[in-house]
Amino acid sequence: MKYISEAESRRLISHKIAFKAVREALIAAVTDSTSTVFPAVVAHASQRHNVFTMKSGTTSTISGLKVGSYWPENNSRGEPNHNTTILLLDQRNGKVTTVIEAGEVNAYRTAAADAVAASVLARPDSTNLAIFGAGHQAFFECLALSRVLPIRKVLVVARDENKAQRMILKLAEHNITAVVAPGAQQACEDADIVVTATPSKAPLFDFAWIKPGTHIACMGADSKGKQELPPELFPASRLFCDLPAQSRNIGEFQHCETSADICAIGDVLGGNQPGRENRSEITIFDSSGIALQDLLVAQYLSEIVA
Numbered sequence: 001m002k003y004i005s006e007a008e009s010r011r012l013i014s015h016k017i018a019f020k021a022v023r024e025a026l027i028a029a030v031t032d033s034t035s036t037v038f039p040a041v042v043a044h045a046s047q048r049h050n051v052f053t054m055k056s057g058t059t060s061t062i063s064g065l066k067v068g069s070y071w072p073e074n075n076s077r078g079e080p081n082h083n084t085t086i087l088l089l090d091q092r093n094g095k096v097t098t099v100i101e102a103g104e105v106n107a108y109r110t111a112a113a114d115a116v117a118a119s120v121l122a123r124p125d126s127t128n129l130a131i132f133g134a135g136h137q138a139f140f141e142c143l144a145l146s147r148v149l150p151i152r153k154v155l156v157v158a159r160d161e162n163k164a165q166r167m168i169l170k171l172a173e174h175n176i177t178a179v180v181a182p183g184a185q186q187a188c189e190d191a192d193i194v195v196t197a198t199p200s201k202a203p204l205f206d207f208a209w210i211k212p213g214t215h216i217a218c219m220g221a222d223s224k225g226k227q228e229l230p231p232e233l234f235p236a237s238r239l240f241c242d243l244p245a246q247s248r249n250i251g252e253f254q255h256c257e258t259s260a261d262i263c264a265i266g267d268v269l270g271g272n273q274p275g276r277e278n279r280s281e282i283t284i285f286d287s288s289g290i291a292l293q294d295l296l297v298a299q300y301l302s303e304i305v306a
Contacts, residue, residue: 002302006101012301013105015147018112021300023269025292026116029243030266034060037243037290040250042223045071053222057291064088064098066294068106082106082136086298098302102294107137109297110289111144113242114195114217117265117285119148120275121240122215126192127152130181132204132228133197133220134158134167141195141219142167146176154178155187157204185209196220196228207233212280221252222288229284231255240265241286242293251288 004012028035041054049072056065068084075081084106088098102109118126126149131138134156142154154171156178158164168178181187188194188209196204197219207230210216216237218228234256241247244262248254253262265285267273276283 001096002098002305004098004100004301004305006103008305009100009102009301010104012304013108013297015108015112015115015144017300018105018108018297019115019144019147021296022109022112022293023116025290025296026113026242026264026266027270028059028266028296029290029292030264031270031272032059034058035292037246037292040222040246040288042250051223055289055291055294057295059292059295061091062088062295062299063091064291064295064298066102066291080136086294088295088298088302098298100298100301102298105297105301106294107140108144109293110137110219110287111140113287113289113293114141114219114285115144115148116269117217117240117287118145118193118215120265120268121283121285122149122193123213123276123279125150126215128155128190128192129153130155130157130187130191130194131197132157132184132195134160134163135197137219138195138197139167139170141197141217142171142176142178143174145193145195146174149193152177155181155190157181157184157187193217198228199226200228201225202227203230204228206230207236210282212282214282215276216282216284218252218284218286221250221254221286223250224254226250227255228252229255233282233284234260237282237284239263239284239286240268242266242288242290246288246290247286252286
């Protein structure tokens, strides 16, 4: 059995690898007849605020699962709030072939989904990014999007200004200009792209603040009750996600009308459906995260150390 530690997986992963693997996974989810994404299991520890999720899936070549945990008090002990472990199985006998500690890999993988979707849904000349959240994931979202779009300014909307300032300094180390937004409304009105990366259970902004042509990526909703966007925005937008059934169940579109037309982004990437069709339409991408993304990233990393 192959074991890849957190330190090694952090050394091996890159935005390039994550982008390639996630793109392949999103396409496979809708075009590979042998692929299956099984329902996510959301659970909690003895203290209910400590939660973990199990996501599993299979294709013709790979099977396995990802366990992701969120212990909100870990930071006070100097430990990361989020932890991730990926297991790959031998399809011949069901034995575990690879175990990868993938906390930082998960941040790359999640941000890659945002970047892959933005590459076909955002206006190519998008320069202003409004990011809701200033945590670990929000930082990676900014890095990934800056690889595929000409981002010139990041407007940070966060409850904790100290965290926002720390993220701004970290982004500056990557030659990304960021500032604390004067408010959520101003950030939305100035943005070409709005990204939400929070654990919110209520809308973060008013639908009237979104201007025509904006692309929105909601990255935080991955369980029942989570919500980042105002539902009034959905009828005025084109809706995309990683997997419609999962998005309606635990993603942002659990708050959407059942009759709404939701397109899997894999169909756009595979050429079966159009992406952005004009400069004025509003596009929304919901990323609740599917196991195939984790498995294909893990496969790439496993092959590197083979």
